[in-house]
Amino acid sequence: MKRVVAAWLAVLMLAQGACATAKIVRADAVDVEGKIAGGDTDNVYVVDGEERTFAVPRRNIRDVDHPGNVWMAGSAPLLGVAGILTIMATTDCNGEECGILQAFALVGALLYGGAGLAGFTIGYSQWSRSVANLDPAVGPPPWLRGHPASGPAPIPAPAASTVPPLAAPVDSPPAPRH
Numbered sequence: 001m002k003r004v005v006a007a008w009l010a011v012l013m014l015a016q017g018a019c020a021t022a023k024i025v026r027a028d029a030v031d032v033e034g035k036i037a038g039g040d041t042d043n044v045y046v047v048d049g050e051e052r053t054f055a056v057p058r059r060n061i062r063d064v065d066h067p068g069n070v071w072m073a074g075s076a077p078l079l080g081v082a083g084i085l086t087i088m089a090t091t092d093c094n095g096e097e098c099g100i101l102q103a104f105a106l107v108g109a110l111l112y113g114g115a116g117l118a119g120f121t122i123g124y125s126q127w128s129r130s131v132a133n134l135d136p137a138v139g140p141p142p143w144l145r146g147h148p149a150s151g152p153a154p155i156p157a158p159a160a161s162t163v164p165p166l167a168a169p170v171d172s173p174p175a176p177r178h
Contacts, residue, residue: 022046022130024056025063032056036064036133037141044134045141053141066130071123078116085109 024032024046034048043055089105132138139145 020067020126021049022067023065024061025065026056026060027062028060035067036130038133038138038144039136040139041136043140045144047141053144058136064134066127068123068125068127068130071119071126073123075116075119075123078112078119082109082113082116085112 020035021033022036024036024044026032032046032048032054034046034054037045037047037053039045039058041058043057044061046054046056048054085105086109089102089109091102093099093102
């Protein structure tokens with residue numbers, strides 16, 4: 001049982017790296033992948049893996065796949081098994097063997113439930129933060145507020161024979177000082 005829980009946690013940890021960013025599907029250009037740092041009425045600001053900030057016009061966004069949904073979906077089977085084991089541990093039965101089985105079911109429920117709850121919490125935290133940052137009321141990220149470059153980044157209309165650019169980068173956040 002410990003190996004199964006460890007295997008699920010390993011799968012979820014691998015999925016963490018694969019789903020820590022949002023994927024923004026655009027109607028007129030290539031998709032953008034990164035962390036949603038904020039948004040205003042005209043743009044969504046996305047920070048890519050190289051810490052560059054891009055302004056993606058809202059009018060061009062077709063769909064947003066937020067991070068965290070893999071964590072939540074992967075945790076659901078663990079929570080389901082924990083629920084079944086909890087029911088097994090709380091049913092009435094007689095005899096010494098039944099008491100031992102109930103104890104094992106309770107331990108299993110705690111292991112599966114703890115792993116499932118941890119994974120679901122991580123996923124929900126990522127998902128809700130990404131969804132909240134998409135709200136126009138959030139505004140641009142702090143490092144762009146009041147900066148002249150915080151306006152919409154111009155994205156040229158795609159030519160028929162070329163691949164459209166990702167988006168024009170805006171100033172990135174300042175490097176932390178140590």
